[in-house]
Amino acid sequence: MPQSRKLFDRPGETDLVAVDRALAEFRAARPVLLRHGAELALALSAELAEADLTGRLDSLSAGNTRLVLSSARLRRLGAKGRAETGILAMPTIDLARVETLALKLDARVDAPVGPAGALDNAALELARLALVLPAVILVPVQAAQVAGEPLIEVSIDAINGYRAAQVARLAIVGRAPVPLEGAPETEFVVFRGGEGLRDQVAIIVGKPDLSTAVPVRLHSACLTGDLFGSLKCDCGDQLRETVQWMAENEGGILLYLDQEGRGNGISNKMRAYKLQSQGWDTYDADEVLGFDLDQRHFDFAAAMLKQLGVSSVTALTNNPLKIGAIKAAGLEVAATQRVLGRPNVHNVRYLASKRDRAGHFIDMDALMARAAPKD
Ligand SMILES: Nc1nc2c(ncn2[C@@H]2O[C@H](COP(=O)(O)OP(=O)(O)OP(=O)(O)O)[C@@H](O)[C@H]2O)c(=O)[nH]1
Ligand SMILES: [Zn+2]
Numbered sequence: 001m002p003q004s005r006k007l008f009d010r011p012g013e014t015d016l017v018a019v020d021r022a023l024a025e026f027r028a029a030r031p032v033l034l035r036h037g038a039e040l041a042l043a044l045s046a047e048l049a050e051a052d053l054t055g056r057l058d059s060l061s062a063g064n065t066r067l068v069l070s071s072a073r074l075r076r077l078g079a080k081g082r083a084e085t086g087i088l089a090m091p092t093i094d095l096a097r098v099e100t101l102a103l104k105l106d107a108r109v110d111a112p113v114g115p116a117g118a119l120d121n122a123a124l125e126l127a128r129l130a131l132v133l134p135a136v137i138l139v140p141v142q143a144a145q146v147a148g149e150p151l152i153e154v155s156i157d158a159i160n161g162y163r164a165a166q167v168a169r170l171a172i173v174g175r176a177p178v179p180l181e182g183a184p185e186t187e188f189v190v191f192r193g194g195e196g197l198r199d200q201v202a203i204i205v206g207k208p209d210l211s212t213a214v215p216v217r218l219h220s221a222c223l224t225g226d227l228f229g230s231l232k233c234d235c236g237d238q239l240r241e242t243v244q245w246m247a248e249n250e251g252g253i254l255l256y257l258d259q260e261g262r263g264n265g266i267s268n269k270m271r272a273y274k275l276q277s278q279g280w281d282t283y284d285a286d287e288v289l290g291f292d293l294d295q296r297h298f299d300f301a302a303a304m305l306k307q308l309g310v311s312s313v314t315a316l317t318n319n320p321l322k323i324g325a326i327k328a329a330g331l332e333v334a335a336t337q338r339v340l341g342r343p344n345v346h347n348v349r350y351l352a353s354k355r356d357r358a359g360h361f362i363d364m365d366a367l368m369a370r371a372a373p374k375d
Helices: 011-027 051-060 071-076 095-103 118-130 156-160 162-168 223-228 235-248 266-277 282-288 299-307 320-328 348-358 364-368
Strands: 032-036 039-045 066-069 086-089 135-141 153-155 171-177 186-192 200-205 214-220 252-257 312-316 332-337
Touching (some): 011 032, 011 153, 011 156, 011 162, 032 118, 032 156, 039 051, 071 282, 118 135, 153 156, 156 162, 214 320, 223 235, 312 320, 320 332
Parallel strands (some): 032 153, 214 312, 312 332
Antiparallel strands (some): 032 039, 066 135, 171 186, 186 200
8 A cells, every 4th residue: 555645646736726726816916935855935926015914914024024126126226247146134024115116217226236046946937827927026944934824835846847737738719610711611729837827828720731840939918919909010911811811722720829019018018118108118118127128938839739639830920939839849840921910100119229229130120111101
């Protein structure tokens, strides 16, 4: 008889679910108990911290609470050349200071920046996965101080292994024909897992021949552009025109990926849009908020394609990151094809920034030729 075997304690599975639970707590402005060996700390999202709760956290702290910030945010705060995440000591939690350091424009570091340790980096990864600002209040505690508290505990290994586990659990959970305007022979295939906090969808247009290079577009969700026709980006045009093109040609597959805001989430995208309305470009705005150029991974998108039986693609994109990721995942990129949106006064700077700062293959002359006469 195996000793004390638990029926529902299966290593990979329980880790994944522990992080899912921790994400729910973290997004609901509750502290999560992080464990690294015998070391324990309570992690609280800086953007959601409230005085009542931070007062309770202060009562547990032995004066060694710290604020963990991303390298991008630290650079913005003037911590010169900072390539790594870092911590600032905060013996008692000062919410005004937290807000300044995490979010305010023109703020400056006001204390020495220490190196982030394993717990700190796992806390930041939790914030990224939770799609909140990458700024976390971390309060080291002893087990006895939190015994019996209704807290979710999660190991840093579980957090660090979460992305890979999310890719590994990708599975089709539903599929059905969904005739679209202009593309009546279309099937939606829904996958659970991957990236983000929701499901992913593969939209199979027509009957693509899987034995040759399949026209494929990896399309990151853009609520504003895809659904509402925002003029700030080119997403809506790219989405609809790609589906139309696939329907009119030999078919293809569009992956609709839960990666709003280049993987920052819709709330951070709106924060970035506010900064853009004050003159910041798309990448600088993200950096002010503590994000790097792009938070997305595309390994899970390649895994979706493999599950659909695709081994070679014609990649419909201007983004070199997507092409590199498909190749790195072991799929053949037989050809690439540019996907031009439509320029207008509101998105032309965004498109130029993508070309100049992230190396997107955007031919401005070809793009401008597509401008509507009223622009
Ligand atoms: N953070 C941030 N995200 C943005 C902004 N504008 C658009 N996005 C997001 O950027 C992503 C654009 O994704 P895609 O349409 O797949 O395009 P792409 O990476 O530009 O590459 P291709 O269109 O394939 O060439 C979506 O997730 C949008 O929500 C912005 O100003 N800031
Ligand atoms: Zn968009």
